[in-house]
Amino acid sequence: MIKYISLFSGIGAFEKALDNIGVKYELVNYCEVDKYASKAYSLIHNVPESMNLGDITKVDETKLPTEIDLMTYGFPCQDISSAGLQKGLRNEDGSKTRSGLFFDAIRIMKHCKPRIAIAENVKNLTSKRMSGVFDTVLSELEDAGYNNYWQVLNAADYGMPQGRERVFIISIRKDIDDRSFHFPPVIPLTKCMGDYLDDNVPSSFLLSEKQLSKIEVSNFQQEKRRIQDRGGICMTLLARDYKDPKCVQIADLHYYNMDMPNRIYSPEGISPTLKTVSGGGGEVKVLKNKLYRKLTPKEYFRLMGFSDSDYQILVDNGISKSQLYKMAGNSIVVTVLENLFKQIYKPVTQSIASLKQQSLDILNNI
Ligand SMILES: C[S@@+](CC[C@H](N)C(=O)[O-])C[C@H]1O[C@@H](n2cnc3c(N)ncnc32)[C@H](O)[C@@H]1O
Known part of the structure; x- marks a missing residue:
């Protein structure tokens, strides 16, 4: 001992x-x-x-x-x-x-x-x-x-x-x-970032329109660096991320048929300029906010090597989301x-x- x-x-x-x-x-x-x-x-x-x-x-x-x-x-x-x-x-x-x-x-x-x-x-x-x-x-x-x-x-x-x-x-x-x-x-x-991510996270982690427009319009190159590839390794998680957690791409560019939400069209299968789809009917919209999401504090804990039970005991005892991001980013x-x-x-x-x-x-x- x-x-x-x-x-x-x-x-x-x-x-x-x-x-x-x-x-x-x-x-x-x-x-x-x-x-x-x-x-x-x-x-x-x-x-x-x-x-x-x-x-x-x-x-x-x-x-x-x-x-x-x-x-x-x-x-x-x-x-x-x-x-x-x-x-x-x-x-x-x-x-x-x-x-x-x-x-x-x-x-x-x-x-x-x-x-x-x-x-x-x-x-x-x-x-x-x-x-x-x-x-x-x-x-x-x-x-x-x-x-x-x-x-x-x-x-x-x-x-x-x-x-x-x-x-x-x-x-x-x-x-x-x-x-x-x-x-x-x-x-x-032997592992990639995706191995530490949850498949289903609350919609509150999807990016807002404002955050999306930052990624897509202004300063694209700089913002792009914030987007993580789930098949690779993630960038350094930081305490200050609590204001703006790192993001991950969760789907390829897909086009959703608004009338038939379960129908998803991949970019290879449909021209991005096409507005309607024969057979499917209705307008095809790109639900861009479904493409990226923020990492959750639980995923921050996992990517720092802590267990889900370490994370859960903090949540159960009322530690806030921003404190959780901070603690993980500050750790080793x-x-x-x-x-x-x-x-x-x-x-x-x-x-x-x-x-x-x-x-x-x-x-x-x-
Ligand atoms: C880089 S973090 C270390 C994190 C730690 N190694 C871990 O595993 O989570 C530095 C820590 O020092 C603490 N700290 C800062 N000033 C301090 C002080 N005056 N006395 C004691 N701790 C302090 C901070 O609150 C912070 O948690």
């Missing part, structure tokens, strides 16, 4: 991954300032909200235990992301930015001295523009007594049809690091973490297995 402290916990993707691969852990505390995310964490992981340390800036680290095996901290990315102002860890006046809450994680790390600490952030942290920030991150970790291994991993390389590149920093305490850690090898993708794809943890905890399980085998061999030879 590993002793684990979770910072910037969100809905707990690290915890989900540990559960999924059967690594048992004792949660010391979780730490999440957002009341909806805290409630969601407590529901998904079945722990009381009293275990939440709350705002990390107010955490008195001296009250935390020192014998910790694992600390995870997917610190805020707003000031690192290419979509923001890229202020880095500090404002011009020297105060901490939201991403600068990294320093609070370091403060806790220096006290708790976890054997292993794992950070996750946007790929932009490794960009040329952010090189000073990344150097600071790595040198702070080094000064805290850790060897650091980092790599950008794409969720699509670890079993999930979502293009989501994130940097992972694995810090191993210098006194226990045997330099055997390697990032997980890429796994060929669980299958990536499963593969990462297998690299970290594999040596332990392997050595137990080899010890068992050695004992059996000895017994067999008696």
